[in-house]
Amino acid sequence: MLMRKTRPSGAQRVGGGRHGWRDRTEQLDPVRDHQEIHRITAGFEFPWDYQRSLEFALFRTYCVPTISQLLQKTGEFEKRPQKRYDDTALLMAELVEHGYDSDRGRESLRTVNRMHHRYDIDNDDMLYVLSTFVYDPIQWIDRFGWRRLTPNERLATFLFYREVGIRMGIKNIPEDFSEFHRFKMNYERENFRYTEDNHRVGRYTLDLFCSWFPAPLRPLVAKGVYAMLDPMMLSAFGFQASPRWMTVAGERALVARSALVRWLPPRRTSKASCDPRNRSYPGYPVGYRPSDLGTDRDFHVSRG
Template sequence: MLMKNDIADRSPGAAPRGRYGWVHRIEQLDPVRDHQEIHRITAGFEFPWDYQRSLEFALFRTYCVPTVSELLQRTGEFEKRPQKRYDDTALLMAELVEHGYDSERGIESLRVVNRMHGKYDIDNDDMLYVLTTFIYEPIDWIDRFGWRRLTPHERLACFHFYRGVGVRMGIKDIPTSYEDFYRFKADYERKHFRYTEDNHRVGTYTRDLFCSWFPRPVRPFVAQGVNALLDPMMLSAFGFDAAPVWLQHSARRVLRLRGKFVRFLPPRTSSKAARDARNRSYPGYPVGYRPRDLGADKDNHRGALGPSLS
């Protein structure tokens, strides 16, 4: 088991000086050869909050695909244990970012991911599409709401990082260029996004999960806030009503103001990629846990909270 004194801060070299110190470090690296180190700096040091939020919406976006939502609805996982399913996915991806996909913990995490996916007959194009959301949704989010835009090195590193993950998941025909994979994503959404009852159910479970993180009296406002951040294609595929225009503008303005505030903070000196003290299903993670303890078939591990929506 991973004990507290085993958790080392794998900061990539000495902490940088100045708000753009990590950017200067990134520019000294190669986005192909050093993509894992670059992506860890971006997601763990520069934009951990933005990456967490954007990946929440990236996963949400995949539920607009009828074959994806139908599978999730059939398994019942998002109806019965939405918090744990969310935590499993977030922590497994964070393990890959924090430790690298060829590290001991990274290999263990990929085994868990492949074991869970191996139970089902999943179309390769669906797997490709889900992979694209992990690349392009955070990039789009940070460009709109981050304290700075991502550099070309960071964009390419993100692409090569998740392409490496996809190869190790056995996903076939992954495009070899950033631009080609983005075109696949856009074409796939135009072809496959459409309303179904399963989309609506899984989308509602997920939105309710987001709302559950807030006090009960404000949850209706949170639901409207979530709708305010969804684009028309997603709203249509889920069958959700659009939020009032004033709320759409306000939600985006608040996020942009947050980015402007963060710009004046000092650079982070320790990675937050895989450390979230507020994790609900695995209190204290990563202390006392391994990636193999995560996953749909590990629901009883250490008294995990399961379907808690508190």
């Protein structure tokens, strides 16, 4: 299992040019070293792609009526969508950056479990959400990343989130990569359907995405988000599809970005837990602990 002393810590741990981190993960065992491999993948190789893909992964889960119904009932997405987004993103980033059995990792898991235990959540819904953290980033990076993920990286991602799920008390997590993916696909076919709660939570989330941009750009951003949603999601949310040309333009822009990133030098510092768009906890993680996060907390650091 990963020990802190084996974690990459800067330039001295990467060599071989642009593919230095990939070569490093190929030297590791994807079972024994899955935490280190996943940290390299998400923090050094594809931090931007992981952030964007997980935004859409969470968006995707709101197509499930039982999930959107619970979110609508809590009122969090209507009242504090940015905080709920930041809570989720930062808690998961803590696990990636520090490991699920580190002090901060265990504290993050206690915070996640503390929030979830307030509600009666179906195990299959939890299992489905977990599956999106595994497979949606893989699919995104295969389409829009500057390179495709290696078998080691894919397996390490699956094993990492499987261990996270076990520590969250999720039952019946498949032990096989392909079996878990089949569960995800079958679950979506059986459960994605339109409801008013889906539409409301989807709209709150879309408005959140748009709020990150200047007001004049927001209508275009909304159309761009619609262009990135597949037909199953559009139907489940009751959203209207963007013109085909907009989907093509968006995909080409992402592919062009990956072509540019391919020429950049390897990243020397992990960005797994550094999200400058976090608005709820300025300066995080300085001055904060994972236990300060969560929908049942209203923590503010005194700046003075």
